[in-house]
Amino acid sequence: MANTLEKKDRMKIPRQLMPEQDPLERIKNFLEVPYGFTEQQALVEASRCLECPKAPCIKGCPVEVDIPGFIRLVVEKDYAAAARKIKETNSLPAVCGRVCPQEEQCEIVCVLAKKFSPVAIGALERFVADYERNNNLVQLPPIDPPTGRSVAIVGSGPAGLTVAGDLIKLGHRVTIFEALHKPGGVLVYGIPEFRLPKSIVQAECDFLARLGVEFRNSTVIGKAETIDELFEMGYDAVFIGTGAGLPNFMGIPGENLIGIYSSNEYLTRSNLMRAFDFPNYDTPIMIGENVAVLGGGNTAMDSVRTALRLGAKNAYIVYRRSEAEMPARKEEIHHALEEGVQFHMLTNPIRFIGDGKVRAMECIRMELGEPDASGRRRPIPIEGSNFILEVDLVVVAIGNSSNPLIPKTTPGLQTNKWGNIIVDKETMQTSRKGVYAGGDIVTGGATVILAAGAGKIAARAMHKYLMEEVKK
Amino acid sequence: MPKVLDNRQIGPLIWKMLIEIPRLVIKAKAGQFVIIRVNEHGERVPMSIAGLDRQKGILTVIYQVVGKTSALMTTVPAGGELADCVGPLGAPSHIDNWGTACVIGGGIGIAPIYPIAQAYKEAGNELITIIGARSKNLLFYEDEHRAVADEFHVCTDDGSYGQKGFVSEVLKKLLDEGRKIGQIMAIGPVPMMRVVADLTKGYNVPTWVSLNPIMIDGTGMCGGCRVAVEGKTMFACVDGPDFDGHKVDFELLSKRLGAYKDMEKAAMKRFLEDPHCRLAESIKSLAVRD
Numbered sequence: 001m002a003n004t005l006e007k008k009d010r011m012k013i014p015r016q017l018m019p020e021q022d023p024l025e026r027i028k029n030f031l032e033v034p035y036g037f038t039e040q041q042a043l044v045e046a047s048r049c050l051e052c053p054k055a056p057c058i059k060g061c062p063v064e065v066d067i068p069g070f071i072r073l074v075v076e077k078d079y080a081a082a083a084r085k086i087k088e089t090n091s092l093p094a095v096c097g098r099v100c101p102q103e104e105q106c107e108i109v110c111v112l113a114k115k116f117s118p119v120a121i122g123a124l125e126r127f128v129a130d131y132e133r134n135n136n137l138v139q140l141p142p143i144d145p146p147t148g149r150s151v152a153i154v155g156s157g158p159a160g161l162t163v164a165g166d167l168i169k170l171g172h173r174v175t176i177f178e179a180l181h182k183p184g185g186v187l188v189y190g191i192p193e194f195r196l197p198k199s200i201v202q203a204e205c206d207f208l209a210r211l212g213v214e215f216r217n218s219t220v221i222g223k224a225e226t227i228d229e230l231f232e233m234g235y236d237a238v239f240i241g242t243g244a245g246l247p248n249f250m251g252i253p254g255e256n257l258i259g260i261y262s263s264n265e266y267l268t269r270s271n272l273m274r275a276f277d278f279p280n281y282d283t284p285i286m287i288g289e290n291v292a293v294l295g296g297g298n299t300a301m302d303s304v305r306t307a308l309r310l311g312a313k314n315a316y317i318v319y320r321r322s323e324a325e326m327p328a329r330k331e332e333i334h335h336a337l338e339e340g341v342q343f344h345m346l347t348n349p350i351r352f353i354g355d356g357k358v359r360a361m362e363c364i365r366m367e368l369g370e371p372d373a374s375g376r377r378r379p380i381p382i383e384g385s386n387f388i389l390e391v392d393l394v395v396v397a398i399g400n401s402s403n404p405l406i407p408k409t410t411p412g413l414q415t416n417k418w419g420n421i422i423v424d425k426e427t428m429q430t431s432r433k434g435v436y437a438g439g440d441i442v443t444g445g446a447t448v449i450l451a452a453g454a455g456k457i458a459a460r461a462m463h464k465y466l467m468e469e470v471k472k
Numbered sequence: 473m474p475k476v477l478d479n480r481q482i483g484p485l486i487w488k489m490l491i492e493i494p495r496l497v498i499k500a501k502a503g504q505f506v507i508i509r510v511n512e513h514g515e516r517v518p519m520s521i522a523g524l525d526r527q528k529g530i531l532t533v534i535y536q537v538v539g540k541t542s543a544l545m546t547t548v549p550a551g552g553e554l555a556d557c558v559g560p561l562g563a564p565s566h567i568d569n570w571g572t573a574c575v576i577g578g579g580i581g582i583a584p585i586y587p588i589a590q591a592y593k594e595a596g597n598e599l600i601t602i603i604g605a606r607s608k609n610l611l612f613y614e615d616e617h618r619a620v621a622d623e624f625h626v627c628t629d630d631g632s633y634g635q636k637g638f639v640s641e642v643l644k645k646l647l648d649e650g651r652k653i654g655q656i657m658a659i660g661p662v663p664m665m666r667v668v669a670d671l672t673k674g675y676n677v678p679t680w681v682s683l684n685p686i687m688i689d690g691t692g693m694c695g696g697c698r699v700a701v702e703g704k705t706m707f708a709c710v711d712g713p714d715f716d717g718h719k720v721d722f723e724l725l726s727k728r729l730g731a732y733k734d735m736e737k738a739a740m741k742r743f744l745e746d747p748h749c750r751l752a753e754s755i756k757s758l759a760v761r762d
Binding site: 180245247255261265269273280356403404 | 495496499509513514515516540541544555556557558559560561688689690691692693694695696698699700705710724727728730731732735736738739742
């Protein structure tokens with residue numbers, strides 16, 4: 001059943017809003033905040049799509065999902081087919097439907113966005129992926145005959161999982177090496193349960209395992225085996241998707257006081273180790289009464305909202321620029337504000353105060369000057385504006401540098417001055433033959449979908465390399 | 473999952489576990505560590521390597537029951553499995569021929585200093601080994617150390633075995649006698665490493681220590697294991713675990729090690745009071761007392 005509504009009538013339908021847990025309730029639990037569309041809502045929302053012939057939304061998507069195509073299948077109530085349509089180009093729709101910044105990718109270019117609200121593409125993506133999974137409609141895609149080639153993937157985050165999904169379908173043998181004890185990378189250790197339930201990530205990994213991908217957890221490449229040894233072990237090509245795993249600190253006095261965490265540590269304790277459920281799980285996490293999270297990105301929002309759920313009375317975002325410059329998704333900022341997070345904008349910490357344990361933070365007010373290299377206006381300290389903020393827990397969420405474990409142990413692997421691996425953007429090939437890389441280890445901290453997009457490009461090039469240059 | 477071949481008590485609260493994990497053992501070098509998780513709800517705990525049987529692919533770890541996780545470790549039977557054992561992690565100890573080298577193991581540190589003693593010896597050093605503990609029943613690995621050392625000293629705080637006194641006092645005597653020692657490596661409780669490092673500073677003998685702060689991933693990702701070395705923040709998991717003892721901020725290390733003291737105590741109490749707790753009564757009473 002095609003969409004029979006006239007275009008002008010489609011425009012009159014308001015954008016459907018996903019029901020969400022009440023803010024006062026949800027800060028007491030770690031359950032997912034938005035409930036997702038009901039079937040009725042999904043149908044109404046899908047009927048808003050104008051099915052533009054040029055489909056600017058597709059261009060807006062880093063992996064070029066056939067958005068009008070899958071939405072048409074929603075209108076036809078064939079939700080599983082809609083999910084399969086997305087999976088033709090995006091292996092992780094249940095994840096991307098939740099954590100992609102659609103508002104600056106596919107939805108911002110939606111024709112409806114000019115005069116009305118854009119189609120809720122992300123919410124629809126989430127709906128069909130959840131429908132398919134919850135109703136056991138996930139079908140195994142056809143797998144090409146074995147090619148006799150094998151691939152080692154280092155890191156099981158969004159980039160690695162994407163490469164694995166694409167290459168296994170092409171008939172290659174695929175092994176994923178993961179340093180932690182659970183696969184998923186940042187999807188598991190970084191993004192909290194209330195934004196991305198871990199059961200969804202597990203389902204994606206289980207799906208890959210059913211396709212034949214071998215997962216080797218608790219294996220630190222660069223320590224256990226080197227990249228060169230992977231080749232000696234018989235792998236024909238290697239993909240490095242190890243992420244940006246070396247937390248930056250402020251470099252100000254008192255930073256090693258107890259109660260000052262990197263966001264990586266704070267979130268890993270809560271998410272991967274499930275410290276929010278201590279003592280049912282053995283890993284502890286410090287509970288702060290007055291918690292300051294430093295930074296303005298999604299990781300900062302994840303951290304501050306985690307702090308609230310763990311029982312903080314006051315949870316602050318301390319950010320040196322203004323709200324307009326915050327890199328976090330609008331939706332996350334909105335969620336944080338709804339939950340009662342207090343924003344200290346144009347504020348920069350200059351030292352931590354405490355004896356053993358942190359008890360306060362000296363800050364200075366900032367003002368915005370001329371644009372800097374990032375194009376954002378440079379924050380400048382206002383002399384004499386210092387003040388003390390009482391805090392008993394601080395989470396530093398100001399970004400990551402690249403982890404040197406692999407570059408250090410892989411001769412000939414070129415990196416830039418920040419330690420990111422240098423690749424050919426067309427193929428994701430590194431300076432080493434047969435070695436490809438993608439995701440945050442190449443770009444520095446970015447998004448799930450950009451990592452998945454890099455994985456797509458790499459998989460295509462690796463397939464070509466394996467078939468044309470690896471003789472069997 | 474890594475198989476536990478043996479897990480036995482060798483002292484009042486000291487246990488020795490043998491883990492079959494050939495891929496790790498082939499790669500591991502003296503001074504590195506592993507991270508163990510006992511079960512699906514377990515923490516990730518760093519453990520020093522106390523021995524490597526490269527022929528059989530067996531890793532030895534020696535641990536002291538100090539909290540819930542180490543208590544839980546004692547309940548894994550021979551033939552049982554650990555949830556994970558990942559490694560080798562950290563940088564290997566620097567091994568060289570300094571002429572005469574000295575290794576010092578205090579308390580549970582007697583275990584991880586052993587592979588380093590072997591490596592020092594293999595590198596051609598004249599090896600002086602000093603081991604010590606609070607009391608005789610807390611000593612172990614004496615025969616192993618004796619077999620490797622050219623000169624062996626053992627001491628106890630209470631004088632119940634060997635010389636009476638601290639390992640640092642034994643070392644001081646050697647230094648005062650004018651012994652030329654090119655390199656010292658000390659592993660043990662933080663106060664012991666600190667005393668040794670303070671002592672050797674005066675004699676200008678390079679002294680390295682192995683730090684074991686709280687960590688999660690062990691690959692540089694979390695930054696929980698940060699230590700201050702000459703005022704500079706380092707990550708023990710990737711920059712260490714060995715550092716120049718003359719430059720380490722031991723006070724900070726001590727404080728950070730105690731970050732979760734209250735929660736650890738509560739978890740242990742809850743664990744011991746659980747009617748399903750399978751710990752031997754003898755351990756329970758000791759663990760409670762400590």
